[in-house]
Every structure is written in structure tokens, then in C-alpha cells.
Amino acid sequence: MSIRQLPEDLINRIAAGEVVERPASVVKELVENAIDAGATRIVVTTAGGGRSLIRVEDDGAGMDRDDLVLSVERHATSKLGDDGLDNIRTLGFRGEALASIGAVAHLTVAARTENAASGLRIEVDRSRKSQVLPQAMNRGTIVTVRELFAGVPARLKFLKSDRAEAAAVADVVKRLAMANPQVHFVLDGSDRSPSNWPADGELRARVMQVMGADFAENAVPLATTRHGVVVTGLAGLPTYSRANSLSQFYFVNGRSVRDKVLLGAVRVAYADFVFRDRFPAIALFLSIDPAAVDVNVHPAKAELRFRDSGGVRGAVIRAILDALGEAGYRASSTVAEDVLGAFRAPGTESAPIPVLGAAPSGAFGATSPATAGQGRSQTASFDGLAEPSARYEAFELPPEEDSYPLGTARAQMFENFIVAQNGDALVLVDQHAAHERLVYERFKAELAGGPVASQMQLIPVVIEFPEEDCERLEDAAPTLARLGLYLERFGPRAIAVRETPALLGQSDIDGLVKDIADGLAEWDNSEALGDRLDSIIARMACHGSVRSGRVLRVDEMNALLREMERTPHSGQCIHGRPTYVELKKADLERMFGRTR
Numbered sequence: 211m212s213i214r215q216l217p218e219d220l221i222n223r224i225a226a227g228e229v230v231e232r233p234a235s236v237v238k239e240l241v242e243n244a245i246d247a248g249a250t251r252i253v254v255t256t257a258g259g260g261r262s263l264i265r266v267e268d269d270g271a272g273m274d275r276d277d278l279v280l281s282v283e284r285h286a287t288s289k290l291g292d293d294g295l296d297n298i299r300t301l302g303f304r305g306e307a308l309a310s311i312g313a314v315a316h317l318t319v320a321a322r323t324e325n326a327a328s329g330l331r332i333e334v335d336r337s338r339k340s341q342v343l344p345q346a347m348n349r350g351t352i353v354t355v356r357e358l359f360a361g362v363p364a365r366l367k368f369l370k371s372d373r374a375e376a377a378a379v380a381d382v383v384k385r386l387a388m389a390n391p392q393v394h395f396v397l398d399g400s401d402r403s404p405s406n407w408p409a410d411g412e413l414r415a416r417v418m419q420v421m422g423a424d425f426a427e428n429a430v431p432l433a434t435t436r437h438g439v440v441v442t443g444l445a446g447l448p449t450y451s452r453a454n455s456l457s458q459f460y461f462v463n464g465r466s467v468r469d470k471v472l473l474g475a476v477r478v479a480y481a482d483f484v485f486r487d488r489f490p491a492i493a494l495f496l497s498i499d500p501a502a503v504d505v506n507v508h509p510a511k512a513e514l515r516f517r518d519s520g521g522v523r524g525a526v527i528r529a530i531l532d533a534l535g536e537a538g539y540r541a542s543s544t545v546a547e548d549v550l551g552a553f554r555a556p557g558t559e560s561a562p563i564p565v566l567g568a569a570p571s572g573a574f575g576a577t578s579p580a581t582a583g584q585g586r587s588q589t590a591s592f593d594g595l596a597e598p599s600a601r602y603e604a605f606e607l608p609p610e611e612d613s614y615p616l617g618t619a620r621a622q623m624f625e626n627f628i629v630a631q632n633g634d635a636l637v638l639v640d641q642h643a644a645h646e647r648l649v650y651e652r653f654k655a656e657l658a659g660g661p662v663a664s665q666m667q668l669i670p671v672v673i674e675f676p677e678e679d680c681e682r683l684e685d686a687a688p689t690l691a692r693l694g695l696y697l698e699r700f701g702p703r704a705i706a707v708r709e710t711p712a713l714l715g716q717s718d719i720d721g722l723v724k725d726i727a728d729g730l731a732e733w734d735n736s737e738a739l740g741d742r743l744d745s746i747i748a749r750m751a752c753h754g755s756v757r758s759g760r761v762l763r764v765d766e767m768n769a770l771l772r773e774m775e776r777t778p779h780s781g782q783c784i785h786g787r788p789t790y791v792e793l794k795k796a797d798l799e800r801m802f803g804r805t806r
């Protein structure tokens with residue numbers, strides 16, 4: 211076949227393949243156009259998952275006759291000056307969206323400018339343009355797309371169910387709405403129950419509208435400027451993590467993006483607090499010199515390239531760590547809600563908790579603190595011996611201590627749970643999980659200042675291992691020494707432990723080294739050991755912690771609570787589980803049906 215110049219409608223359909231992947235991408239382009247036109251109110255309507263109808267209506271600048279005709283041509287844009295791509299401040303700039311949509315659907319663009327006596331419209335059906343016709347309308351632009359992909363069976367085949375396409379549309383609108391809190395958004399149509407997000411100009415208010423008040427309550431504000439990058443937004447508490455990434459929102463200069471550098475930075479920042487398969491909720495806004503980022507690397511403009519990606523990464527990680535550090539001991543309030551939910555009778559979702567009628571107080575025997583201290587409790591079966599499982603020490607709450615966020619310790623239950631009371635809440639602490647976090651953070655703080663202090667063993671502890679483990683431990687010895695653990699090979703199948711990290715105290719050295727050997731076997735060469743320091747510290751912390759099952763004195767419990775308040779990230783253990791739950795007095799009253 212000889213070479214020929216392709217006809218225009220074919221060129222357009224090829225271009226459309228890149229820009230218009232599914233209904234949600236059409237919605238994205240149209241809403242971006244409306245924002246670029248200075249709209250203050252944007253109404254998005256879809257039906258049939260966007261296949262049968264997409265309409266985007268705005269009150270922006272509109273277009274006059276000449277612009278209207280040009281708008282549906284390829285490479286026709288009002289947004290690029292002759293100075294090119296280096297200083298893009300609008301969302302659009304490629305001049306391709308309307309032409310592409312017109313190539314694969316029935317497109318109507320209607321517009322009216324401020325001064326025009328009436329509106330005008332143009333229709334495009336698979337690249338065939340109509341004449342300009344009159345249209346009654348207010349100032350602004352209304353773009354209607356019907357029968358999307360009707361003539362492109364290959365595309366139709368790849369679309370998902372109406373419901374899935376409608377959900378993708380909603381996701382796109384959410385992201386655009388978050389990036390533009392100054393614009394009133396309405397999402398409507400037969401695909402869903404309508405959403406209405408009036409503009410109040412405040413980012414926080416918009417985040418609450420879009421992501422729910424739940425998220426805003428369980429997030430901390432970001433505010434850091436570094437390497438010329440301004441980072442703002444809200445970072446979810448680690449205990450408020452999700453099973454997928456739908457609650458992660460990334461914006462660069464007001465543009466919603468999915469960028470590897472940002473995703474990676476968030477993953478690193480949360481690595482200590484959130485399990486690998488969980489996703490922290492976050493709304494991250496970056497503001498950066500437009501010349502320092504290339505937005506022209508992806509047809510749908512979803513990806514971009516930073517000139518200084520290391521600097522951006524550093525700024526994001528710092529911003530998140532600072533914010534979470536300030537949140538300190540805070541754990542997600544949804545933890546308490548989950549606990550309260552567990553008390554509810556099954557199948558009664560929001561119904562009040564059943565009231566236990568006339569049950570005499572004390573009917574719960576051993577679980578009531580007043581009697582538990584006197585005898586065996588139900589957990590006797592755990593060890594069957596000696597210590598009572600609940601201890602209760604009666605003392606008055608000194609008024610000034612009312613103000614400790616985690617309260618004053620009142621009792622220890624099941625040798626692992628500290629029961630404390632602050633001004634208006636009952637606080638339950640998992641002592642092992644909490645202590646693990648404290649030891650971990652102490653380790654990291656010490657390591658930041660050089661090698662971790664160690665303490666000499668009077669007699670070296672010799673532990674036998676298979677030869678491969680000995681090899682691995684020997685190789686890791688220099689790294690472990692930085693953490694205060696000094697090992698030496700002791701014959702072919704044994705290791706001698708000479709010094710241990712001072713902050714672990716007298717712990718189970720045998721178990722600790724075995725655990726590290728297991729870790730080394732598991733990671734075997736997959737990553738440089740230096741990158742695994744955190745994992746090693748986590749294993750050490752686990753061994754240096756107050757095990758559950760240890761009885762604590764009241765002053766020990768209080769010391770633990772005070773240290774939690776001082777320590778960053780102590781609201782969750784190193785595995786991302788909460789270390790404490792706070793139940794408000796009002797919640798307890800509600801639980802017992804004492805609501806006003």
C-alpha cells in the first residue's frame with residue numbers, strides 16, 4: 211500500500227484514542243475547560259454511565275461565534291501563547307479535547323458571552339460539523355455528549371458496567387472539586403443520587419464535603435515549604451488507613467495527578483505506621499513553580515515530570531512526618547467507633563444499644579473492678595496461676611492530672627490493658643503495643659545521633675544456629691553493631707552475643723537474635739541491609755517491650771501514658787494497629803441507654 215495523508219476524521223479518531231478513554235475522561239476534559247473559563251458553578255449530568263449522556267454546564271466566559279467554530283477544531287486553543295509550553299497555568303493547552311470528543315460521539319457545544327444578545331450552538335457528529343445555530347441560554351457554556359463511542363466498537367468493548375463507569379465519573383469530579391474549592395459543583399443525572407458541593411472557598415470545607423467529615427476529623431493539616439515546594443492539605447492518621455487508594459488525592463498546582471514520585475513519597479512517609487497492603491487517606495496539594503514541572507508528558511495530563519523529583523519527594527515526606535509527629539499519640543476516632551459498634555446488637559446498625567433492664571449492678575462479677583481485685587478472674591485459664599487478672603487501686607484523681615490527654619491509670623486488666631481516665635473519657639491502652647512503639651521511637655532517636663548505646667554482657671551469650679544463619683548474622687554484624695548489638699562468630703554453628711542495646715534492658719537475648727536471623731533469611735539480599743534498619747529495629751523493639759502478661763504498678767502505668775503523650779506516632783503500634791482506644795463518657799452513657 212502506498213503512503214497517503216490520512217483524512218481528518220481518521221486523524222481525530224486516532225487522537226481521541228489517547229484523550230478519550232472512557233466517559234470519565236470526557237468529563238475531566240469538559241470540567242477542566244469550564245474551570246479554565248472562570249466558571250463559579252459547574253453542573254455535571256450523566257446517564258447510562260456516561261455512554262448515553264454527559265452534560266457539563268458552566269457559568270464561565272462562554273464563546274463568541276468565531277471561537278465556537280474554532281473550539282471543535284484540532285489544535286485550536288486559546289490557552290497557549292506563542293512562547294510555548296514552559297509556563298502553563300491553565301488546565302488545558304493541547305486544544306484537542308473537543309475535536310477528539312466530536313470524533314467519537316455526538317457533540318453539542320452551546321455558548322454565550324457576557325455581551326452577546328443570545329447564545330449559539332454548534333453540533334459535531336463524528337467530526338461532521340453543523341452550522342452555527344441560535345440557542346437560548348444564560349452566559350456560559352453547555353457541552354452535551356451523546357452516544358459516546360457508538361461508532362467505535364473497539365472502545366465500547368473495553369468499557370465496564372454503567373455503575374463502574376458512573377463511579378469513575380464521580381471520582382474524577384471529586385478530584386476536580388477538591389482542587390477547586392472556589393467553584394460550586396453539582397453532580398447529577400440518573401447514574402446516582404445527586405451531590406451538591408457549594409463553594410465556601412475553604413479547602414478544609416471542600417475536603418469534608420467530598421471525603422466526608424470522618425476523614426477531616428481523622429487527619430492532620432500539612433504545611434511545609436521546602437526546596438521551593440509548598441505542601442499543604444490533610445494527612446490521614448495512620449489508624450485511619452484504607453484497603454484501596456481511592457482516598458488518596460494528589461494535586462500539583464491545582465491539577466489532579468497520579469504521579470509515581472508522590473505515591474512513593476507518601477508510601478515512605480507512612481512506612482513506619484501503616485501495613486504495606488493498606489493505604490493511608492490523604493489530600494496532598496503541591497504548589498511549585500510551573501517552570502519546574504513538565505505537564506506535557508501524558509495525553510490526559512494525569513502524569514507529570516518534576517525537574518527536581520528528589521526535592522519534591524523530600525518535601526512531601528518531611529511535611530507528612532512533621533504533621534504526624536505533631537499529632538503524637540492521637541489515634542483515629544473511628545477506632546473508638548468500631549469498639550462501640552461492637553457493643554451494638556447485630557443487625558441494629560444505628561439503633562440504640564439494648565438496655566440491660568434491671569440487671570443488678572455487680573451482676574458482671576469478676577469483670578467489675580470493685581470485685582475483680584479480690585479473686586481469680588475469667589482469664590485464669592490463660593495461666594491458671596498466681597496473679598489476678600484485674601487489679602484495681604482506688605485513689606482519687608488529682609484535679610490537675612485531669613488534663614493529661616491519656617488520663618491517669620486506674621487499673622490493669624488481663625495483664626495487658628491499662629484502664630485510665632481523663633477528664634471525660636475512659637482510655638484503654640494495649641501496654642505491649644504501646645511500649646513497642648515507644649522503644650522503636652527511642653531507638654530511632656538514638657540512632658539519629660550515632661550508634662546506639664550498648665551494654666556489655668558479663669558472660670557472652672552463646673546461641674547455636676544452622677550455618678547459613680551464622681553466615682548471615684556475621685555479614686550483618688557491622689550493621690547490627692550500629693544498633694548496639696555486638697555479635698561474633700563462635701565456631702561453625704554458633705554466635706556469641708557480647709553487647710546488647712542498652713535501651714532494651716534485660717531482655718530475652720536468645721529470642722531477639724533468633725528473630726533477627728529469621729528476618730535476615732526472609733529478606734536475603736532482596737534489599738541492602740541498610741534499607742532494612744527499620745525492620746530490624748521493629749524486631750528489636752518487639753523484644754524489648756513490656757510483654758503482655760506483665761503486671762505493672764500504677765506509677766509504671768502512668769509513666770507509660772506520659773511517655774506515649776510525649777512520643778510521636780504513639781497512637782499506633784509499629785504494625786499500624788491502635789495502641790489505645792478512648793471512649794467518651796457520653797458514649798458510655800449512650801451504651802447503657804442513659805441518653806438524654
Ligand code: ADP
Nearest residue numbers: 243247281287288302303304305306307308351
Ligand atoms: P484546550 O482546553 O486544550 O484549549 P479544548 O479542545 O478542550 O482544548 O478546547 C478548545 C478551546 O475551546 C479552548 O481553548 C477554549 O478557548 C474553548 N472552550 C472549551 N470549553 C470551553 C468552556 N467551557 N468555556 C469557554 N471556552 C471553552
Ligand code: MG
Nearest residue numbers: 239243302307
Ligand atoms: Mg480542554
